[in-house]
Amino acid sequence: MSEVLVVGELNVDLILSQLNAFPAPGKEVLAQDMDVVLGSSSAICAAGLAKLGAQVGFVGRVGNDAYGRFVLRALERLGVDTTTVRVDPDVRTGATVSLVYRGDRALVTYxxxxxxxRAEDVPVDCMSNYRHLHVSSYYLQKNLQEGLPLLYRQARALGLTTSLDVGYDPEESWQRDRVLALLHHVNFFLPNEGEACALADTGDVEEAAAFLARHVQDWVIVKRGAEGALAHARDGRRVHVPAFPVTVVDTTGAGDSFNAGFIYAYALQRMPIEDALRFAAVCGALSTTGIGGTxxxxxxxQVWEFLRQH
Structure with a gap:
């Protein structure tokens, strides 16, 4: 049996780093380095799981173009099964330009x-071969949204655990009612602090985690960057783990690598929650020590060695 099925977006990242300043309208700045790498929250999470040794399949779409071929080759090299990725000749593969400046970044996405x-692109008979279903970037995938409740219900009926990382909403509408209803089908919800607070309509992360935990099946795990991670269970349990200090090069995909670590440790290996969070925090931290998400x-x-030293 395979282990994790990731359903989500695929794109390339064009990363411009070591900027001499952050660009203002009408101004031009210089980057000292440029990389073209595998992007997208979903793909980075899938790659992180594969790097940890999990058997991972992917459902998504790419265009019949150079970027699409680049994405497929990158996933395959990383050990992700792309059998269920559809090549669509009628669309172009998505792309994100990432401007990295002083340890943070700004993104522009096509x-x-x-x-x-669409949810219909996920073969139901394929899901029965997996133990866990993960979906990322809810707000970017307009055509996937409507079918997600049914997809999650089908997965759970087949015995899979489920997780969701909604990502940032570029429109900042947040669709609170729809997302909160969707969370009833989700075992593990994995927002960052800003997303959690926006969905809970509060500026207090503890309040946000407690509110969201009432809607999920098991755990809300709020990623807080340098502040670590906060987990809140539906039954009221709370756990906090600090971040691990590393020399940060690029934060692209750090949250997605955290997600991969948590899914591997908690959903697949059944580690205790605090151990799983520490494991995930290491995955997120170490991912920031190189350019790009993967x-x-x-x-x-490498995770176990880092934990032995810390």
């Missing part, structure tokens, strides 16, 4: 194929 994936993702051995 959706392209990202917005064309270059510095750790292997299982």
């Amino acid at each position: 959706l392209g194929s990202i917005a064309t994936l 270059a510095a993702q750790p292997s299982l051995e």
Whole structure:
């Protein structure tokens, strides 16, 4: 049996780093480095799981173009099964330009194929081969949204655990009612602090976690960057783990690598929640020590070695 099925968006990231300033309207700035790498929250999470040794399949869409071929080759090299990725000749593969400045970043995304994936693209008979279903980037995938409740119900009926990372809403509407209803089908909800507070309509992260936990099946895990991670269970339990200090090069995909670590540790390996959060925090931290979302993702051995030293 395979282990994790990831359903989501696929795109390339064009990363411009070591900027001499952050660009203002009408101004031009210089970047000292440029990389073209595998992007997208879903793909980075899938890659992180594969690096840890999990068997991972992916459902998504790309265009019949150079970027689409780049994405597929990158996933396959990383050990992700792309059998159920559809190549659509009628769309162009999505792309994100990432401007990295002083340890943070700004993103500009062309959706392209990202917005064309539908729940019907996920073969139900395929799901029965997996133990866990993960979906990322809810707000970017307009055509996937309507079918997600049924997809999650089908997965749970087949015995899969489920997780969701909604990502940032570029429109900042947040669709609170729809997302809160969707969370009833989700075992593990994995927002960052800003997303959690926006969905809970509060500026207090503890309040946000407690509110969202009332809607999920099991746990809300709020990623807080340098402040670590906060987990709140539906039954009221709370756990906090600090972040691990590393030399940050690029934060692209850190939350997605955290997601991969948590899914591996908690959903697949059944570690105690605090151990799983520490494991996930290491995955997120180490991923920031290289350019792009996947270059510095750790292997299982690297995570254990880091934990032994810390």
